[in-house]
Amino acid sequence: MNKNKCLQCSEAKGQGKAVKCSQCEFFAHANCVSIPEEVCNLLDSSTNLRWFCDRCSSLGPNIKKLTSSVDSLRKDVFNKLSTLNDLNANIKSELENINAVIESNKEKLNKLESSDVFRGELNTLKNDMKVSFADIVSHGIKRHTDDIKAEVKTVQATINDAKQIKERENNLIMFHLPESGSDRVDVMKILKHLSNNVVDANLVHLTRLGKNQTIILDRCF
Numbered sequence: 001m002n003k004n005k006c007l008q009c010s011e012a013k014g015q016g017k018a019v020k021c022s023q024c025e026f027f028a029h030a031n032c033v034s035i036p037e038e039v040c041n042l043l044d045s046s047t048n049l050r051w052f053c054d055r056c057s058s059l060g061p062n063i064k065k066l067t068s069s070v071d072s073l074r075k076d077v078f079n080k081l082s083t084l085n086d087l088n089a090n091i092k093s094e095l096e097n098i099n100a101v102i103e104s105n106k107e108k109l110n111k112l113e114s115s116d117v118f119r120g121e122l123n124t125l126k127n128d129m130k131v132s133f134a135d136i137v138s139h140g141i142k143r144h145t146d147d148i149k150a151e152v153k154t155v156q157a158t159i160n161d162a163k164q165i166k167e168r169e170n171n172l173i174m175f176h177l178p179e180s181g182s183d184r185v186d187v188m189k190i191l192k193h194l195s196n197n198v199v200d201a202n203l204v205h206l207t208r209l210g211k212n213q214t215i216i217l218d219r220c221f
């Protein structure tokens with residue numbers, strides 16, 4: 001293709017009327033594309049009248065198609081952007097709500113912290129807890145100690161009982177022992193008369209139950 005040659009006959013421009021394509025700027029003889037001389041004059045004198053060669057005219061609709069698809073794409077993008085904007089607005093308002101809740105909670109907390117009543121009640125509660133805990137512990141320990149003491153007393157009593165029973169195992173009772181002299185001497189005389197093995201240490205305890213009455217000898221032998 002040569003811009004100096006007619007699009008139709010491929011000859012040079014020459015002296016005759018010619019039209020130039022507004023798109024590709026190739027020319028064609030007016031006669032070759034059947035354009036009357038008056039139309040050629042109008043095209044020359046007017047800036048709003050344009051001529052397009054066959055090739056560029058056939059491209060026209062494609063450009064329109066392209067333009068319309070670009071337009072629809074642009075609409076899609078615009079719609080998506082507006083959806084995004086809506087989402088952003090929602091998120092923003094949610095965040096604002098959350099912030100408001102946080103702020104209000106902060107305020108409440110500050111009020112509570114600065115409130116003497118609250119502080120006082122908290123201290124009372126703390127003290128109550130301390131006192132009741134100490135009470136519980138001391139009562140518990142006291143009860144436990146009392147139980148142990150009672151148990152020890154019972155054991156002690158049992159031991160004493162056992163001891164007394166053991167001590168009484170070897171008791172002897174003598175009747176009609178004269179009150180002449182020493183009971184111990186008299187009793188030892190009788191015991192030694194009864195057995196050769198008796199020594200003074202065998203008579204552990206001696207008790208007279210009333211005058212001219214019975215003598216109980218504890219722990220003989």
Ligand SMILES: [Zn+2]
Pocket residue numbers: 006007008009010011028029032
């Ligand atoms: Zn031509």
Ligand SMILES: [Zn+2]
Pocket residue numbers: 021022023024025026052053054055056
């Ligand atoms: Zn053209």
